[in-house]
Amino acid sequence: MRNPLRSLAMALLFALACGVAAPAVAQQPDSVNPTASSVQERQLIEALRAGTPGTGTTLSGRITIPDRNAANLVQPQGQAWRAFHQGAMHWVGAIAILGMLAVLVVFYLVRGRVRLEKGFSGVKIVRFSAFERMIHWLVAGSFIILALSGLNVTIGKFILLPLVGEDAFATLSEWAKYSHNYLAWPFMLGIAGMFLVWIGHNIPSRLDWEWLRRGGGIIGHDHPPARKFNAGQKGVFWAVMIGGAALSVSGIFLIFPFVSGGVLAMQFWNIIHGLAGVLLIAVILAHIYIGTLGMEGALEAMTIGEVDLNWAKEHHSLWVEEVASRSRKLPPGAAQPAE
Template sequence: MLNASLNKSLYSVIALLVLVMGLGLITSTAFAADEQSSQQQATTRTSDADLWRAVKAGESGYSTDKGLESNVLINVVGNEGKIARDTYLKPAIALAVVGVFAAFLVFYLVNGASKLDKGFSGKMVARWSQADIWLHWIMAVACLLLMVTGILIMLGRHFLAPYIGEGLWAGIIAFSKFSHDWAGPVFILSWLLCVIKWMPLQTFKLYDLKWFLVVGGYINFGPFKGKHPDAGFANAGEKMWFWTLVFFGLFVSVSGLMLVLPNLDLPREASMLALLVHGVSAAILIAFTIVHIWMATVLSEGGMECMVSGYCDENWAIQHHNLWYDEIKDNGTLKYKD
């Protein structure tokens, strides 16, 4: 009887030990599995963070697409270029349009136009050929169309789109894009012909420095009043405008072709650089074009007639381009309108 009780007790103890060992094994296995899962989750979180950090930094990965920069999800240069465009380029274009126009409006209201000291003579002197006039106006119309449509494309969403319907805005922006693309080649060709044809007349001379010192004789008050500096066929201001058109016209033309031609397949860096160069060059040309229009139409009495008929009043020629007038008078090429 005693042996039976002892054996039963031993069996109970052994069973209890087996149960405890089993529970311990299960618990340690579960703990190890949980720890391994936690480590895997931590590794996954770290890997995801590293992955997106690399993506945002512009690092390349792998893609089955073999196109240019297809392995890059986020182009850093593209984002930085967009920030530069919005932060600096858009305000520069707005300043070129509003600021320069407003400055010349104030100048005109204070100073008035530059009148002819002796009035109009009634004698019209030949100044520009018909080919010159056609070239000028073809380039001028193309240039103005490019400027207006470019401003709409760049800034229209800020000053126009909020005040008109979405359908009308869509039509305006689509027309602007179409017109901008097709006016470009016209401008480039006419610009190139004008540069070749007019460059010999645009070399700077020593007397041009005085023109700048007395502001071209356009000031109607103070010590500058009545000062008419020497000038050849083109005065110093016209020469400065011409060479601005030469260099920045080249920049805006090349960068525009880079942006509009689909088969170039440029990297994003080159495209963004072209966009920024295009915008900066356009802002400078817009500012100088506004100055040019003010000078030709408002500030210089009799100046607009030159590019309408090709002739200028003799007193206008003597007052604003005296060296050129003396030259054509001396060499016998002075020609009056019949």
């Protein structure tokens, strides 16, 4: 009789246990509702706002690892950075780049191409050495790819993704990221080379103010005297130097985030990198226009390294005089300005 009694007692205990547990189990939902108030982001934001007003309090949890930053659940500065990157950054880029393109189109329609007043003479004068052209094209070539790959990060998903599809966009973005990281180094090397080679010719002087006052030969048909680089070219030079330095420093911190100083520093350098990039793109668009379509005879300076003597006398008359004083290879009268 002992075994049947023991079995009966065990059955009663099991039934009692199930009866106690049933109400608790019945209270548990079958699945988690992602729209329930308990998991809404708004509650986290409200909890964040409950902190000290104006302090930008970070909503944090508890962790057991040494990295205290891992405890942060919500970072107010990160939301501000995201809003800027996905909002204001697009407007800045559109105004700078599309605005510059619009200005150049209007300028070309109104002013037309800057042509040589006396036509081509057929006599060539050396403008840039092979080394100078190599540095220029090193910076120019790498910057074009850096600009395109950088714009892909900012607006690629809005413009390129709908055109090529998700798979192609993912592949292109992956290679764009590789090219952006690796071509940054020749770009920085070229910027340093440009500074060392051309800094002596790009120091501002009173002559630059006169060149600007007279429109630099771009507005109207006046050709104010200039040395090897006029005020406009000096402006491009310093824009490239300052913008290139900002891109280089911020880019290094973005490539090596552990030396940037934390998440807040990364967000700061990301903003600097983006702003410097779109502004420099706008400047380079104007530079490309003047060096190709905008001015007759200018392209040869950076392709073959030589320019027509009449072009040099019209746009850089003082430089022609300097070259003539150092060389006997110029024909008689070459040092006389074309004005």
